[in-house]
Amino acid sequence: MSDLLRLGLHDLHVELGGKMVPFAGYEMPVQYPSGVMKEHLHTRAQAGLFDVSHMGQVILRPKGSYEATARALEALMPVDVLGLAEGRQRYGLFTNDTGGILDDLMFANRGDHLFVVVNAACKAADIAHMQAHLSDTTEVVPVTDRALLALQGSGAEAALAALVPQAAAMRFMDVAVIDTVFGALWISRSGYTGEDGFEISVPQGGAEGFARALLAQAAVAPIGLGARDSLRLEAGLCLYGHDIDTTTSPVEAGLTWAIQKARRAGGAREGGFPGAARILHELAEGPERVRVGLRPDGRAPMREGVALATPDGTPVGQVTSGGFGPSVEAPVAMGYVARAFSEIGTALTGDVRGKALPVTVAPMPFNPTTYKR
Numbered sequence: 154m155s156d157l158l159r160l161g162l163h164d165l166h167v168e169l170g171g172k173m174v175p176f177a178g179y180e181m182p183v184q185y186p187s188g189v190m191k192e193h194l195h196t197r198a199q200a201g202l203f204d205v206s207h208m209g210q211v212i213l214r215p216k217g218s219y220e221a222t223a224r225a226l227e228a229l230m231p232v233d234v235l236g237l238a239e240g241r242q243r244y245g246l247f248t249n250d251t252g253g254i255l256d257d258l259m260f261a262n263r264g265d266h267l268f269v270v271v272n273a274a275c276k277a278a279d280i281a282h283m284q285a286h287l288s289d290t291t292e293v294v295p296v297t298d299r300a301l302l303a304l305q306g307s308g309a310e311a312a313l314a315a316l317v318p319q320a321a322a323m324r325f326m327d328v329a330v331i332d333t334v335f336g337a338l339w340i341s342r343s344g345y346t347g348e349d350g351f352e353i354s355v356p357q358g359g360a361e362g363f364a365r366a367l368l369a370q371a372a373v374a375p376i377g378l379g380a381r382d383s384l385r386l387e388a389g390l391c392l393y394g395h396d397i398d399t400t401t402s403p404v405e406a407g408l409t410w411a412i413q414k415a416r417r418a419g420g421a422r423e424g425g426f427p428g429a430a431r432i433l434h435e436l437a438e439g440p441e442r443v444r445v446g447l448r449p450d451g452r453a454p455m456r457e458g459v460a461l462a463t464p465d466g467t468p469v470g471q472v473t474s475g476g477f478g479p480s481v482e483a484p485v486a487m488g489y490v491a492r493a494f495s496e497i498g499t500a501l502t503g504d505v506r507g508k509a510l511p512v513t514v515a516p517m518p519f520n521p522t523t524y525k526r
Contacts, residue, residue, distance in 0.1 A: 160206045161300050161357050162364060169368075169375050177273035179207040182377040189379035193479040196346060196384060197520070200308035201376035202367055209276025210296035210354060213267040213287065221290040222267060226260070229286055231403060231426045233413035237262045242326045242341050244411050246403050247282060252428030252435075253399040254406070255282065257391065261328040261341060268328070268339065270301070270352070272393045299339075300360035305350030305384070307523065308372040313340075313351055316366055320351060325524040335359030335366075345381065347388025347522040386485060387478045389446060389517030395457060396444060396473045396487060402428070404435035405489065407444045412436070442470060443495045446517035447486040447503075449475075454484040455503040455512060461490055462502050462509065469494045472503060480520045487517065 158179045160166065166173065171182030182204070184192060195201060215222040220235065227234035232245045239262045247255035256275040261268045271279040276295075283293045304313055314321040319331050323342040331338050336356035344350040355363050367373045382392070391397045397406045415421045418433055426432075449455045459472040475486030486503075494501065497516055502509040 158207075160204055161360055162204050162206070165361055165364060166204065166375070171375065171377060174378070176378060177207050179273065181207065182375070184377040184379045185375050187374070189377070189383065190479050192374065192376045192380035193383050195374045196306045196376055196380060197348065197480050198307065199372040199374070200304060200306040200312045200350075200370075201346075201380070202364065202373050203303040203305065203376050203381055204300070204364075205303050205352070206300040207273040208301055209269075209271040209273065209279060210299060210301060211269040211271065211280060211283065212294040212296060213269060213283070214292040214294055215266060216290055216292060219265060222287070223262075225287045225290045226267060226283075227422070228425060229282070229427065231412045231416050231429070231432055233415045233422075234260070234267075235422070236413065236415060239264050240328055242328045242343060246408065246411060247279065248403070248426060248428040248432065249399055250427050252402040252431030254393075254397045254401055254403060255279070255399060257393055257397060257408075259341070259343065263328065263330070274394060296354070298357050299354045300357055301352065301354050302360070302364060302367075303344050303350065303352045304367060304373070305344045305346040305348045305376075307349065309348070309350040310525070312367055312370050312373050313353075315370060316363070323351075325349075325526045333359075333363075335363040338363075342525065345388075345390060346384040347390070347518055347520060348384070349523045349525045383476055383479060386474050386476060386487070387480055387518065387520040388522060389487065389519065391444075392474060401444075401489075402432055402435055402440060404432060405440040405442055405444060409436065439492060441492060442489045443492050444473075444487060445490055445495050446515040446519065447472065447475070447488060447501075447512050448515040448519075449484045449486060449503065450511040450513070452477075452484065453505060453510065455486045455505060455510070459486075459488075459503040459505060461488060461512070462504070463494065464500060464502055466509070469501065478519055485519045486512070490514070
């Protein structure tokens, strides 16, 4: 792994017994000695600390007005950027000219500028994309001197509030900049587990002290990529490059909740984003295929790539994510099927090592979300 980048907290992960694996160009902890199952359940029951410093942090600083920068960013995705209030964050999607998804991201209105967090595997392309399209109005500034940590679970608020009392008053998708002994923390109340929690950008110099102060609390345990994946799968959340990519539209992916009224047909700023023709058409007429939740019968997981068919063998789609759900104590999966076979309760089969095993279209999330709204 000599050609891989290392997280700023690499030595801490090794000290904690993290098993380091290649992921998105980095050495990342996939699990710690307690194992994926216990890490998953600990996050749901108490609080898990994830190092997600491999993600891309970017500041969009207006050269002129904030509105000009917001309009320029809005032109890259089917999302209402102009309407986002100061101190709030929103989920966004960069789309291409055919309506596919270049990446999914989070962006926050921090008063005089926007703060964006993009996926690790896409960050170089995303930064180039923003520089190419926003440079007239905006300085695109990659943030390279800060760690990014996620604290997730029912005990996350108490754990963070022990160090940063102001965090307790935040609500889901609030953002704040709070000065602490660890430096200025950029905090959002959000995450990738379906649980209440926070994502915290920390100056690199204060990151280890902050992480150790959290981990010193009995409720907080370090959590690796393995449990991060099973947690987001139970929450029905997409993983870029698997459940969404440049060929899937936001409508197919079931992400229409992220397309606000202002950008839809008849809205104040209808269209005007890449792929608008396809996306607006699918919003009106429905897509040919849709992302669905899947519950395999029995205990055998159906993993990415499993072909889906009707009981009589007619191909209808494919699994894009799948595994065992520790919180639901059963295998769970998601994938794309032809719209005619997407109703909850539809009986299908999945081809697992040459055997057609039964699987049922099921509602998502598989585990209830606990966001503090």
